Amino acid sequence: DAGITQSPRYKITETGRQVTLMCHQTWSHSYMFWYRQDLGHGLRLIYYSAAADITDKGEVPDGYVVSRSKTENFPLTLESATRSQTSVYFCASSEGTGRNEKLFFGSGTQLSVL
Amino acid sequence: GENVEQHPSTLSVQEGDSAVIKCTYSDSASNYFPWYKQELGKRPQLIIDIRSNVGEKKDQRIAVTLNKTAKHFSLHITETQPEDSAVYFCAAKIGYNKLIFGAGTRLAVHP
Numbered sequence: 001d002a003g004i005t006q007s008p009r010y011k012i013t014e015t016g017r018q019v020t021l022m023c024h025q026t027w028s029h030s031y032m033f034w035y036r037q038d039l040g041h042g043l044r045l046i047y048y049s050a051a052a053d054i055t056d057k058g059e060v061p062d063g064y065v066v067s068r069s070k071t072e073n074f075p076l077t078l079e080s081a082t083r084s085q086t087s088v089y090f091c092a093s094s095e096g097t098g099r100n101e102k103l104f105f106g107s108g109t110q111l112s113v114l
Numbered sequence: 115g116e117n118v119e120q121h122p123s124t125l126s127v128q129e130g131d132s133a134v135i136k137c138t139y140s141d142s143a144s145n146y147f148p149w150y151k152q153e154l155g156k157r158p159q160l161i162i163d164i165r166s167n168v169g170e171k172k173d174q175r176i177a178v179t180l181n182k183t184a185k186h187f188s189l190h191i192t193e194t195q196p197e198d199s200a201v202y203f204c205a206a207k208i209g210y211n212k213l214i215f216g217a218g219t220r221l222a223v224h225p
Contacts, residue, residue, distance in 0.1 A: 031211055042120070042203055042217040043158065050211065058212065059116075090157065096211060101146055103213060105157040 003027045006091050006106035014114050019078045021109050023091030030096045032074040033103065034058075034066065036087040043090065049074055050096075081113045116141050116208045120216025127194050128224055135219045137204035138186040146207035147180060147187045150215075153200045161202075162189070194223045 004025040013019050023032065034046040035058075045058030047066040055066050063085060065077045074093075078085055091106040120137045127133050139147075148163035164171045164178045164187065171178050175194075180187040191198055204216045 033213070035215075040123075040217060043205075043215040045212065045214065048212060056212075059214065094211070101207070101211065102148070102160050102163070103150075103158075105159070107157055 004091065004093055004104050004106045006089075006109050008109060009107065010110050012112045012114065013081050015081060015083060017081050019081050019111065021076045021078075021089055021091075021111070023074045023076070023106060025072055025074075025093045025104075027093065027095075027104075028071055029093035029104075030071070031094045032068065033092040033094075034064070034074070034076045035090045035092065036060065036085075037090060037108075038087050046076065046089075078111075083113050085111065086113045087111060116214055118204060118206050118214050118216040120204050120219060122219060123217065124220045124222070126222045126224065129194060129196060131194055133189075133191045133194050133198070133221055133223075135189045135202055135204065135221075136186060137188070137206075137216050138184075139206040139214075140185070141206065141208050142185065144206040144208060147178070148205050148213070149178060149189050150203045150205065151200045152203065152218075158203060191221075194221075196223050196225055199223045 007022045033048040035043040044060050049055045049068045052071050089109045092103040094103050118139050145166035150158040151161045152158040175192045177190040201218045201220050203218050205213045
């Protein structure tokens, strides 16, 4: 869905460098999520946010930092990239609880750490 | 800890056959169970979901069943078609609004 966009689409970096992946949604959804996708592991939750300035850890938060100063943006930063962080990263958003729990995913960022 | 197990990891069927994917979850408080389909190179998209107050839900050729006592739920696809070939993920809601996914099932439908 065009309402949630990720950038960059592809990124190659080196071990030890800081990398920031961007996520922007235009629906004013309350909830936003970051997942990483690796073969054999499916989609693993890194961090999520219930609203601006509210974030919480997911299943695999180590090595990542998030912020949410505005409702529409949810950047993910790898402070010192490692090879194990080579993955496809998906951002997602949802309205929240009740009848509107459907996740809308971005198109993903393929990150390679050399 | 919180986890969702999904089986099988790969599934190969002939066109027209049925396909069944099974998942189990650990958190007895989970009350929302969606299924996502991811075609090659694309983003995951919701295909069907079920809530804990319902035992079964159907949408054309797709159905999901839930057994709360056993903490497992299943996706059933009938009359499979080549365009059903994709990776399917089950998920369970943990806590207020955190979705934990299974490892995925790669379904191949052969003409």
